[in-house]
Amino acid sequence: MDTRKPDIFDRLMHLPVLNIFEPFYKKHKEMLLYLFFGGLTFVISVITYAFFNVSLGMNELVANIFSWILAVLFAFFTNRIWVFDGKTNGAKEFFVQMMNFFGGRVATLVVEEVILFVFITKLGFGSMVVKIAAQIIVIVLNYVISKLWVFRK
Template sequence: MVEKIWNLYLKYKEAVLYLVFGGFTTLINIVVYAVCKHAVGIDTIPSNVIAWILSVAFAYVTNKIFVFESRTSGIGALIKECLSFVWCRLATGIMDMVIMYVTVDVLHWSDMVMKILSNILVIVLNFVFSKLFIFAKKDDEA
């Protein structure tokens, strides 16, 4: 039984680790947003930007090291990988900002409910971008 579970883990290791670290990233995003917005009193969009910056930094490091086990060599490759990550996260970050602005500031829906729902969509899109574009295994790495 333990061996079957271990083999399943190994088979789906990347997805499992992405969900674990994606969960931590989402938690960081939501907690930082909530602290900025509700404890400090910062407006919705600036709170969301602060939360995005901190969660993207955490996500890059954990995705690179633990999830996709990227072994970039050279400073140029590292910069390219990091910029690709940030650009893709910026796209989903802008989507998150639009969702939060429209649903919270315009429609006056619950900011915490919308933050959670928006993050679900962001997680899925970020995995696709990371898997297919940013940390895609080269033929010689597979």
């Protein structure tokens, strides 16, 4: 039985109309919240990439690193608090968890940078189309890394 204090999403499921979805939500909460916050992280990544690359004219690989920093900071805290309930005991455990999270995200950053380099820099595909496609691949990889390594229970 789940003894955790209900979070904001649990409380939303008690609202009229939404409460009909509560059994489905409870069964698939982690995945649903990952899709929600992963979607927000996706939006942050794509918008900040567009700002750096398209608006400021920054190189696609450099723009991607700046957008990655902002998206990963957002993702760490939302994944830790709501998606995987990654409570830690003390600063040392928190630091290890954060380093594992960022380490996993660095791995997928390398994957994304290779995709951008090959398809934008070398093959000349459209920057935003490639960025969006790369983000979809990265979201799936990030979930697997977070679930199996960073926030495993």
